[in-house]
Amino acid sequence: MRYKEQREQVLETVHLAYQADLIRMSAGNISLRTEDDMVVITPSGIKYRNMTVKDISVVDLEGEPIDGPPPSSETPMHTAIYRHISRAKGICHTHSRYGMIQAHLQEDVPLTNIELMMSGAPIPVAPWAAPGTEKAGEVTVDIFQSRPELHVILLRQHGLVALGGSLAQAYEHAYNAEVGLETHYKVRLVQAPQSFTEAQIQEIKDVYGL
Numbered sequence: 001m002r003y004k005e006q007r008e009q010v011l012e013t014v015h016l017a018y019q020a021d022l023i024r025m026s027a028g029n030i031s032l033r034t035e036d037d038m039v040v041i042t043p044s045g046i047k048y049r050n051m052t053v054k055d056i057s058v059v060d061l062e063g064e065p066i067d068g069p070p071p072s073s074e075t076p077m078h079t080a081i082y083r084h085i086s087r088a089k090g091i092c093h094t095h096s097r098y099g100m101i102q103a104h105l106q107e108d109v110p111l112t113n114i115e116l117m118m119s120g121a122p123i124p125v126a127p128w129a130a131p132g133t134e135k136a137g138e139v140t141v142d143i144f145q146s147r148p149e150l151h152v153i154l155l156r157q158h159g160l161v162a163l164g165g166s167l168a169q170a171y172e173h174a175y176n177a178e179v180g181l182e183t184h185y186k187v188r189l190v191q192a193p194q195s196f197t198e199a200q201i202q203e204i205k206d207v208y209g210l
């Protein structure tokens with residue numbers, strides 16, 4: 001089997017994200033970029049619960065099928081990010097609950113907790129683009145290009161996309177962002193969340209060596 005190790009890595013991340021309730025049924029999708037610039041990605045319409053290594057798809061950077069079943073319908077967003085953002089080696093696109101809520105609120109999420117800081121907050125909401133379209137790639141690429149420190153974007157009225165220097169990093173960003181977004185949202189139900197001050201940001205950076 002071609003790209004067996006990378007397919008196993010994608011499947012392993014699917015299991016992690018499924019158990020963490022970041023993805024469900026067949027919503028959301030996960031990919032990595034190989035050394036030779038291929039994209040190993042979850043397939044179209046196969047339920048995560050039943051997915052096996054041979055169900056993982058391989059496409060080139062233009063989204064042309066190379067191996068395996070038809071890739072996720074949202075492949076154009078992944079390939080656009082890999083083509084234009086060289087630091088992206090892994091992508092987790094989730095329909096996680098608080099990512100979706102904040103994406104529907106359509107407001108950028110300020111830096112109010114450490115998890116959001118790790119995601120590169122403030123976290124922007126991209127302009128609307130229907131899932132699976134080329135435009136969904138363009139709107140996210142524009143933001144990631146203009147914000148080199150940013151790991152997470154909310155997709156307007158849709159979900160969340162996280163990138164990383166590896167698939168493990170992308171997953172970590174997606175997971176952290178969800179915890180940060182949940183905290184931000186729930187605090188907001190009680191009182192206005194406080195953004196970190198510049199002094200607090202510096203203190204946190206010093207502690208974490210950022």
Ligand SMILES: [Zn+2]
Pocket residue numbers: 027028074093094095131158159
């Ligand atoms: Zn989606």
